[in-house]
Amino acid sequence: MNERVGTTVLSLTGISKVYGEGPTRVDALRPTAFEARAGEVVAIVGPSGSGKSTLLTIIGLINPPTAGSLLINGEPVITDGVAVANLTTMRRRELGYVFQRSNLIPFLNAEENVRLALEIDGVPAHQSRTRARELLESLGLGKRLAALPGKLSGGEQQRVAIARAMIHQPSVVLADEPTAALDSGRGRQVMELFRDSAHAHGAAVLVVTHDHRTLDLVDRVLEMEDGVLSEKQPA
Amino acid sequence: MMDLAVRDIRNDLSRFLLTAAGLGMLMSVVLAMTGIYNGMVVDATVLPDTYGGDLWVVQKGTQGPFAESSRVPALLADRIRAVPGVERTRSYMTLNVQHELGDGETLRFMLAGLSWPDDLGNSLPLAQGRALRQPHYELVADRALGLPVGTSLRLGRDDYTIVGITSGMVSSSGDPLVFASVSDALRIQNDLASEALRLERESRVSRVRRSEYGRDPANLARAGSAAPLPVTSPPPVTAILVDVAAGGDVEAVKASLLGWPDISVYTIDEQRELLVRGVIDRARRQIGLFRALLVLISAIVMGLIVYTMTLDKMLSLSLLKLLGAKQRVILRLILEESLLLGISAYLVALLIGELAFDLFPRRVLVQDLDRLALLGVILGLSVAAGMVGLRKALAANPNEVLAS
Structure with missing residues (x-):
């Protein structure tokens, strides 16, 4: 288990997102407060259009909030809706991303896709190669290192994407419907992988999902409805 | 940092080579025009x-x-x-x-x-x-x-x-x-x-x-x-x-x-x-204008090719941005591909010159300086074409990855 496990790595206070104004105003995300700790897997569920993706893009530092503050590892990143840190650097070092479609770079093989997350942050090639191979081998992809994404199955692609999201040991991993394109068995495998990786790498994993079959594998479930985020009580 | 441009080219090598061959043929005409002019001067001054x-x-x-x-x-x-x-x-x-x-x-x-x-x-x-x-x-x-x-x-x-x-x-x-x-x-x-x-x-x-x-x-x-x-x-x-x-x-x-x-x-x-x-002044001016026209056409063709190559990669570029890649990573990817395309086209043009110019009915005299000048022109075109692609590439939106 990673020594970071249990510490708060993500903290949102009063984060909101409003599109338009006057009669066209849409409150995509109402003021939201929320924390995530290293090592935990948090599922965010809710109907389409409820604001899940908006929340994900705000936490992913892709889409600025209208108001509110966001801290990663206690360091202010957004204060009162304004970026106070270098978002590109924060994305590179503190965040990992996994998508419904793996979105691997098609001209890089499995190993290179994973190495990329390290090398864009200046890690030398020999180090990135070793770490990528170790991680992919631990995910059962030791024999698929040289395969291009087009030659990998959906499950293999998703495991490579998870490796890419985890390799640089980010504080927060954001996953948008990562099991939607997988069958039930592979979906559970992916969620187990998130859980194991979160503990091993000391990251908080936020999973936006419609897949209720895998919710028993997460630590917390948050529900989003009409832009309001609330803790869902265990069934 | 791994060389993304080389890997992208390697992924679809035949397309790259065909594009380079096409551009190379265009460039070989520029080279031939230069050689025909030089040949004309030499022929004229033989006596x-x-x-x-x-x-x-x-x-x-x-x-x-x-x-x-x-x-x-x-x-x-x-x-x-x-x-x-x-x-x-x-x-x-x-x-x-x-x-x-x-x-x-x-x-x-x-x-x-x-x-x-x-x-x-x-x-x-x-x-x-x-x-x-x-x-x-x-x-x-x-x-x-x-x-x-x-x-x-x-x-x-x-x-x-x-x-x-x-x-x-x-x-x-x-x-x-x-x-x-x-x-x-x-x-x-x-x-x-x-x-x-x-x-x-x-x-x-x-x-x-x-x-x-x-x-x-x-x-x-x-x-x-x-x-x-x-x-x-x-x-x-x-x-x-x-x-x-x-x-x-x-x-x-x-x-x-x-x-x-x-x-x-x-x-x-x-x-x-x-x-x-x-x-031969009139012939020289005619060939000069023709060459300028060819260079302009090459610039447009090359710009379009690099732009299309960039469009094909927009999702990858958005992903790179999302992962926090610095702008110079994207700049290098686009410019390097453009330069590699230009240099490959240049080599094709030289090869065509070596194989075909002797078959022309009149003297086609290509000198080292002409080859260097063509290289300079091609590098300039490559950078200009790269800029066209780069403008598009830098506009890549990380949100596109989530929307895809």
């Missing part, structure tokens, strides 16, 4: 370069044999030889010949006179055979004429034998050069049919009868006889070439000759300049 001479003396008010028609008396060579500082004079003349061969084929060439015995053609770039050894009935022909040593040609009323073959000796119009002694060249030039000669003699007698000279009964008797009247001077030549003695002052000799009212005098460099500026 002054071969004949040499410090000064070229031509008909007063004309700019010499390459720019316009010039006629000077052959005896002018003897007058000039008497000028202090002059070591040697040679007659120069050329004429275009179109000769019908027995099998109906037409042989077209430029006949150039060599001033026997001062100039036997030893300075010609002989590939086979020898220079002239006798003042009459021998020719030295260029390989482009397509006739071997020993071939006999009937020109005018006489048979001439090819005794030597040169290489790369063509006129500014691309016709092969054939060398004969000046006296033979004049004989061929002034060859007249028997009837024309008879009429000319009758005309001469008639003129004499009407002149003061014809009032003398003795002269009249001679003019009316069958014997032709002697011609007053040998036929004119085109120019007289003057070699100044070693250590002599060319400018001083030129200044001395310029005082003569019946001639104009040019140094050989002035002749070359007149030739290049006057005779």
